[in-house]
Amino acid sequence: MKGVCEELARLGVATVYEASGRRGLVDAPLVQVVPGSRAAGPARTVLCGQDDNLMVHAAMERVRPGEVLVITMPEPAPVALVGELLAVQAKARGAAGVLVDASVRDLEELRELGLPVWARWVRVRGATKTEVGKLDAPVEVGGATISPGDVVVLDADGAAVVEAGRAEEVLEAARAREEREARLRRRLEAGELSYDLHGLREVVEGGS
Incomplete structure (x- = not known):
């Protein structure tokens, strides 16, 4: 799976989304915290209580190398669920990236750390740590359902999710699409x- 994820990350969100039959788009405005970063990996999902990040702390012991930590709460809001110290833990655990359907803070520190992070907002408002949520349960981000183990692909364009059982199929289709686009590019050039x-x-002139 590691090689599949690395190749999906290289191919990028737009190619993967199109190759998957336009399924799995995370249709949300996301901030790419570390410019130029990209990531792909099996989802480690976290459903927090509203405006609370207790479960993010709880999730850290479950993170495995190569995973993308997907952090949500019932309603997206500009509350910082992740800052520098949680990101340090995620990187130390080997996370490939972090997707936060809320806010992050400590922007300069996150960029210096270099862990690929995406979020809806960059805001300072802090979270509580009192609400018990769920770990490793299906979550929804930007209209896309993300189940534990699904492959999340992230880059400057945003995010897309590929069901775990379709990852190799989508990779094959994405490679074929890349080859077609390379041939098309040469003709356009x-x-x-x-x-x-x-x-x-x-289409235009035939109907006129």
């Missing part, structure tokens, strides 16, 4: 038009 290569001229 030579001066041809996507308007013609995709048959779009017929």
Whole structure:
């Protein structure tokens, strides 16, 4: 699975999303905390209480190398569920990345740490630590259901999720798409038009 995840990360969110049949899009505005970062790995899911990060602390002992920590709460809100010290723990445990459907803080420290992190917001408002939530249960982020073990792919474009059982199938389709796009790019660089290569001229002019 490690090799599959590394290749999905290289191919990127847009290619993986299209290759998966446009399934699994995390349709949410995400801040890429560490510019240029990308990640992919099996999801380790955390459902926090509202505005509370107790379960993020509890999840740290379960994180395994290569996993993407997916942190949610019932309703997304600009409350910081992760800061520098939790990110330090995630990195020490070998996490491939962190997706926070809420806020993070300590932006400069997170960037210096270098662990790939994505979040809806960067805000300082702190979380409580009193509400017991759930670990390793299905969660929803940006309209996408993420179950434990599903592969989460993250880059500058945002995030997409691939069901665990489809990871190799989607990887094969994504590689094929990459090859097709490379051939198309060469033709576009030579001066041809996507308007013609995709048959779009017929759509526009054929109906006129």
